[in-house]
Amino acid sequence: MKTRLKELRARNGLNQTELAKRAKVSRQTISLIEREEFIPSLLIAVRIARIFNEAIESVFLFEEEEIE
Protein backbone atom coordinates (compact mmCIF):
# COMPACT_ATOMS: atom_id res chain seq x y z
CA MET A 1 0.00 0.00 0.00
CA LYS A 2 1.22 3.48 -0.91
CA THR A 3 0.08 6.56 0.91
CA ARG A 4 -0.09 10.29 0.17
CA LEU A 5 -0.11 11.13 3.87
CA LYS A 6 3.19 13.02 3.90
CA GLU A 7 2.20 15.06 0.86
CA LEU A 8 -1.24 15.89 2.30
CA ARG A 9 0.27 16.78 5.64
CA ALA A 10 2.74 19.17 4.02
CA ARG A 11 -0.04 20.72 1.93
CA ASN A 12 -2.15 21.34 5.04
CA GLY A 13 0.78 22.54 7.17
CA LEU A 14 0.35 19.78 9.74
CA ASN A 15 3.15 18.06 11.57
CA GLN A 16 2.85 14.40 12.57
CA THR A 17 2.01 15.27 16.18
CA GLU A 18 -0.89 17.55 15.19
CA LEU A 19 -2.27 15.04 12.70
CA ALA A 20 -1.98 12.32 15.34
CA LYS A 21 -3.97 14.39 17.83
CA ARG A 22 -6.71 15.05 15.28
CA ALA A 23 -6.87 11.39 14.22
CA LYS A 24 -6.79 10.29 17.89
CA VAL A 25 -3.73 8.09 17.42
CA SER A 26 -0.07 8.33 18.45
CA ARG A 27 2.56 10.18 16.40
CA GLN A 28 4.33 6.84 16.05
CA THR A 29 1.31 5.37 14.24
CA ILE A 30 1.24 8.29 11.79
CA SER A 31 4.97 7.84 11.22
CA LEU A 32 4.55 4.09 10.59
CA ILE A 33 1.73 4.70 8.10
CA GLU A 34 3.79 7.37 6.29
CA ARG A 35 6.78 5.04 6.04
CA GLU A 36 4.37 2.41 4.63
CA GLU A 37 5.31 -0.04 7.39
CA PHE A 38 1.78 -0.36 8.72
CA ILE A 39 -1.68 -0.48 7.14
CA PRO A 40 -4.15 1.30 9.44
CA SER A 41 -7.58 -0.02 10.37
CA LEU A 42 -10.58 1.20 8.41
CA LEU A 43 -11.61 3.46 11.32
CA ILE A 44 -8.29 5.32 11.43
CA ALA A 45 -8.11 5.47 7.62
CA VAL A 46 -11.57 7.12 7.57
CA ARG A 47 -10.55 9.60 10.28
CA ILE A 48 -7.38 10.56 8.40
CA ALA A 49 -9.17 10.88 5.06
CA ARG A 50 -11.81 13.12 6.67
CA ILE A 51 -9.17 15.41 8.19
CA PHE A 52 -7.91 16.11 4.64
CA ASN A 53 -11.40 16.10 3.07
CA GLU A 54 -10.31 13.33 0.74
CA ALA A 55 -11.71 9.94 -0.18
CA ILE A 56 -9.94 7.01 1.50
CA GLU A 57 -8.79 5.62 -1.84
CA SER A 58 -7.08 8.88 -2.75
CA VAL A 59 -5.10 8.89 0.54
CA PHE A 60 -4.27 5.18 0.66
CA LEU A 61 -3.32 3.77 -2.72
CA PHE A 62 -3.45 0.03 -3.34
CA GLU A 63 -1.91 -1.80 -6.27
CA GLU A 64 -4.46 -3.77 -8.27
CA GLU A 65 -2.81 -7.11 -7.34
CA GLU A 66 -3.07 -6.25 -3.64
CA ILE A 67 -6.86 -5.97 -3.89
CA GLU A 68 -7.46 -8.99 -6.12
Next chain:
Amino acid sequence: MRLVMYGLLGAVVGFIGMYLMLSVQLNFNFLTIAYPVNVVLTTLTLLLLVYVGVSILQMRKKANSTVSGDAEDERDIWLYKKFSDTNMIVIASVVFGIASVAISIITEQATWLETSSIIIGTAAFILSLAVTSLVNSFFPDRKLPSISEKDYGKKLLAASDEGERHVMLEGLYRSFNTLNTTLILGLFLLIFYSVFTGTSQLFAIFLIGAVIIGANAQYYLLIRNKS
Protein backbone atom coordinates in the same frame (compact mmCIF):
# COMPACT_ATOMS: atom_id res chain seq x y z
CA MET B 1 13.71 -22.78 10.01
CA ARG B 2 16.28 -20.02 10.41
CA LEU B 3 15.49 -19.92 14.14
CA VAL B 4 16.10 -23.67 14.45
CA MET B 5 19.41 -23.30 12.57
CA TYR B 6 20.48 -20.45 14.86
CA GLY B 7 19.42 -22.52 17.88
CA LEU B 8 21.44 -25.54 16.75
CA LEU B 9 24.43 -23.39 15.83
CA GLY B 10 24.22 -21.66 19.22
CA ALA B 11 24.02 -25.02 20.98
CA VAL B 12 27.10 -26.33 19.14
CA VAL B 13 29.12 -23.14 19.76
CA GLY B 14 27.96 -23.06 23.39
CA PHE B 15 28.84 -26.72 23.91
CA ILE B 16 32.32 -26.37 22.40
CA GLY B 17 32.97 -23.12 24.28
CA MET B 18 31.79 -24.52 27.59
CA TYR B 19 33.66 -27.79 27.04
CA LEU B 20 36.92 -25.94 26.32
CA MET B 21 36.40 -23.61 29.27
CA LEU B 22 35.65 -26.41 31.66
CA SER B 23 38.49 -28.62 30.41
CA VAL B 24 40.91 -25.78 31.13
CA GLN B 25 39.39 -24.61 34.40
CA LEU B 26 37.74 -27.64 35.98
CA ASN B 27 39.07 -26.69 39.37
CA PHE B 28 38.10 -23.05 38.97
CA ASN B 29 36.81 -21.58 42.23
CA PHE B 30 34.65 -18.48 41.86
CA LEU B 31 35.34 -17.49 45.47
CA THR B 32 38.87 -16.46 44.46
CA ILE B 33 37.53 -13.72 42.17
CA ALA B 34 34.26 -12.97 43.99
CA TYR B 35 35.56 -9.75 45.57
CA PRO B 36 36.82 -8.00 42.39
CA VAL B 37 33.77 -9.20 40.41
CA ASN B 38 31.49 -7.84 43.15
CA VAL B 39 33.29 -4.47 43.18
CA VAL B 40 33.22 -4.22 39.36
CA LEU B 41 29.51 -5.12 39.17
CA THR B 42 28.56 -2.69 41.94
CA THR B 43 30.59 0.12 40.33
CA LEU B 44 29.13 -0.67 36.92
CA THR B 45 25.60 -0.58 38.38
CA LEU B 46 26.37 2.79 40.00
CA LEU B 47 27.70 4.21 36.70
CA LEU B 48 24.62 3.00 34.83
CA LEU B 49 22.40 4.56 37.50
CA VAL B 50 24.19 7.90 37.05
CA TYR B 51 23.56 7.63 33.29
CA VAL B 52 19.89 6.83 33.95
CA GLY B 53 19.58 9.77 36.37
CA VAL B 54 21.09 12.18 33.84
CA SER B 55 18.82 10.75 31.11
CA ILE B 56 15.73 11.29 33.29
CA LEU B 57 16.69 14.94 33.82
CA GLN B 58 17.38 15.40 30.09
CA MET B 59 14.04 13.84 29.15
CA ARG B 60 12.12 15.96 31.68
CA LYS B 61 13.77 19.12 30.36
CA LYS B 62 13.06 18.16 26.75
CA ALA B 63 9.44 17.18 27.53
CA ASN B 64 8.79 20.58 29.14
CA SER B 65 10.27 22.57 26.24
CA THR B 66 7.85 24.47 23.99
CA VAL B 67 8.25 23.65 20.30
CA SER B 68 6.06 23.61 17.22
CA GLY B 69 6.07 22.35 13.64
CA ASP B 70 8.66 19.77 12.64
CA ALA B 71 10.63 20.51 15.83
CA GLU B 72 7.68 19.08 17.81
CA ASP B 73 7.93 15.80 15.87
CA GLU B 74 11.71 15.75 16.30
CA ARG B 75 11.31 16.25 20.06
CA ASP B 76 8.83 13.35 20.22
CA ILE B 77 11.19 11.09 18.26
CA TRP B 78 14.13 12.11 20.50
CA LEU B 79 12.08 11.39 23.65
CA TYR B 80 10.90 8.04 22.29
CA LYS B 81 14.43 6.89 21.43
CA LYS B 82 15.92 8.22 24.67
CA PHE B 83 13.16 6.54 26.66
CA SER B 84 13.84 3.20 24.95
CA ASP B 85 17.62 3.53 25.49
CA THR B 86 17.11 4.48 29.15
CA ASN B 87 14.79 1.52 29.69
CA MET B 88 17.41 -0.79 28.22
CA ILE B 89 20.13 0.63 30.48
CA VAL B 90 17.95 0.58 33.59
CA ILE B 91 17.09 -3.09 33.03
CA ALA B 92 20.82 -3.87 32.69
CA SER B 93 21.47 -1.94 35.93
CA VAL B 94 18.76 -3.93 37.75
CA VAL B 95 20.30 -7.22 36.57
CA PHE B 96 23.84 -6.12 37.50
CA GLY B 97 22.51 -4.83 40.83
CA ILE B 98 20.82 -8.16 41.62
CA ALA B 99 23.98 -10.04 40.58
CA SER B 100 26.19 -7.87 42.82
CA VAL B 101 23.80 -8.33 45.78
CA ALA B 102 23.76 -12.08 45.14
CA ILE B 103 27.56 -12.32 45.03
CA SER B 104 28.06 -10.22 48.15
CA ILE B 105 25.51 -12.22 50.18
CA ILE B 106 26.33 -15.71 48.88
CA THR B 107 30.11 -15.31 49.09
CA GLU B 108 29.88 -13.35 52.38
CA GLN B 109 31.78 -10.25 51.34
CA ALA B 110 32.79 -7.41 53.67
CA THR B 111 29.93 -5.54 55.31
CA TRP B 112 30.67 -2.29 53.40
CA LEU B 113 30.49 -4.14 50.07
CA GLU B 114 27.31 -5.99 51.04
CA THR B 115 25.68 -2.73 52.17
CA SER B 116 26.80 -0.84 49.03
CA SER B 117 25.54 -3.64 46.77
CA ILE B 118 22.16 -3.75 48.51
CA ILE B 119 21.74 0.07 48.44
CA ILE B 120 22.78 0.35 44.78
CA GLY B 121 20.68 -2.69 43.80
CA THR B 122 17.63 -1.20 45.53
CA ALA B 123 18.27 2.18 43.88
CA ALA B 124 18.37 0.44 40.49
CA PHE B 125 15.01 -1.17 41.17
CA ILE B 126 13.45 2.13 42.30
CA LEU B 127 14.89 3.98 39.29
CA SER B 128 13.46 1.34 36.95
CA LEU B 129 9.99 2.17 38.31
CA ALA B 130 10.71 5.89 37.96
CA VAL B 131 11.73 5.46 34.31
CA THR B 132 8.59 3.45 33.53
CA SER B 133 6.35 6.09 35.10
CA LEU B 134 8.06 8.87 33.09
CA VAL B 135 5.95 8.04 30.06
CA ASN B 136 2.88 9.45 31.86
CA SER B 137 4.53 12.87 32.13
CA PHE B 138 5.44 12.84 28.41
CA PHE B 139 1.83 12.23 27.39
CA PRO B 140 -0.33 13.87 30.07
CA ASP B 141 -3.36 14.04 27.75
CA ARG B 142 -3.36 10.27 27.20
CA LYS B 143 -5.04 8.03 29.75
CA LEU B 144 -2.01 5.87 30.48
CA PRO B 145 -2.11 3.70 33.61
CA SER B 146 0.11 4.38 36.61
CA ILE B 147 2.89 1.86 37.32
CA SER B 148 1.32 1.21 40.77
CA GLU B 149 -2.02 0.15 39.23
CA LYS B 150 -3.07 -3.50 39.20
CA ASP B 151 -2.66 -5.19 35.78
CA TYR B 152 -0.39 -2.33 34.60
CA GLY B 153 0.80 -4.29 31.54
CA LYS B 154 -2.73 -5.12 30.41
CA LYS B 155 -3.91 -1.54 30.90
CA LEU B 156 -0.90 -0.10 29.06
CA LEU B 157 -1.57 -2.41 26.13
CA ALA B 158 -5.23 -1.37 26.12
CA ALA B 159 -4.25 2.33 26.19
CA SER B 160 -1.88 1.91 23.23
CA ASP B 161 -3.17 2.43 19.72
CA GLU B 162 -2.93 -0.06 16.87
CA GLY B 163 0.37 1.30 15.48
CA GLU B 164 2.04 1.10 18.88
CA ARG B 165 0.67 -2.41 19.41
CA HIS B 166 2.01 -3.42 15.99
CA VAL B 167 5.52 -2.26 17.01
CA MET B 168 5.23 -3.95 20.42
CA LEU B 169 4.08 -7.21 18.81
CA GLU B 170 7.07 -7.27 16.45
CA GLY B 171 9.51 -6.57 19.28
CA LEU B 172 7.93 -8.91 21.80
CA TYR B 173 7.59 -11.82 19.37
CA ARG B 174 11.27 -11.58 18.42
CA SER B 175 12.21 -11.27 22.09
CA PHE B 176 10.00 -14.27 22.97
CA ASN B 177 11.68 -16.44 20.32
CA THR B 178 15.15 -15.34 21.44
CA LEU B 179 14.28 -16.10 25.06
CA ASN B 180 12.98 -19.57 24.15
CA THR B 181 16.13 -20.41 22.20
CA THR B 182 18.62 -19.00 24.70
CA LEU B 183 16.91 -20.51 27.74
CA ILE B 184 16.95 -23.97 26.12
CA LEU B 185 20.63 -23.41 25.32
CA GLY B 186 21.13 -22.30 28.93
CA LEU B 187 19.59 -25.58 30.14
CA PHE B 188 22.13 -27.56 28.10
CA LEU B 189 25.00 -25.44 29.40
CA LEU B 190 23.85 -25.99 33.00
CA ILE B 191 23.71 -29.75 32.39
CA PHE B 192 27.25 -29.75 30.94
CA TYR B 193 28.45 -27.56 33.79
CA SER B 194 26.93 -29.92 36.38
CA VAL B 195 28.45 -33.00 34.72
CA PHE B 196 31.93 -31.58 34.19
CA THR B 197 32.36 -29.75 37.50
CA GLY B 198 30.33 -32.05 39.74
CA THR B 199 28.46 -28.99 41.07
CA SER B 200 24.76 -29.71 40.73
CA GLN B 201 22.79 -27.04 38.88
CA LEU B 202 19.54 -29.02 39.11
CA PHE B 203 17.69 -26.27 40.97
CA ALA B 204 18.50 -23.75 38.20
CA ILE B 205 17.62 -26.36 35.55
CA PHE B 206 14.19 -27.00 37.12
CA LEU B 207 13.61 -23.28 37.58
CA ILE B 208 14.47 -22.35 33.98
CA GLY B 209 12.44 -25.34 32.74
CA ALA B 210 9.41 -24.14 34.72
CA VAL B 211 9.83 -20.61 33.32
CA ILE B 212 10.00 -21.91 29.72
CA ILE B 213 6.92 -24.12 30.19
CA GLY B 214 4.98 -21.38 32.02
CA ALA B 215 5.72 -18.63 29.49
CA ASN B 216 4.96 -20.83 26.49
CA ALA B 217 1.77 -22.20 28.09
CA GLN B 218 0.62 -18.62 28.70
CA TYR B 219 1.23 -17.70 25.05
CA TYR B 220 -0.21 -20.82 23.41
CA LEU B 221 -3.25 -21.00 25.71
CA LEU B 222 -4.03 -17.35 24.89
CA ILE B 223 -3.81 -17.81 21.10
CA ARG B 224 -5.64 -21.17 21.33
CA ASN B 225 -8.58 -19.57 23.11
CA LYS B 226 -8.85 -16.86 20.45
CA SER B 227 -9.78 -19.38 17.75
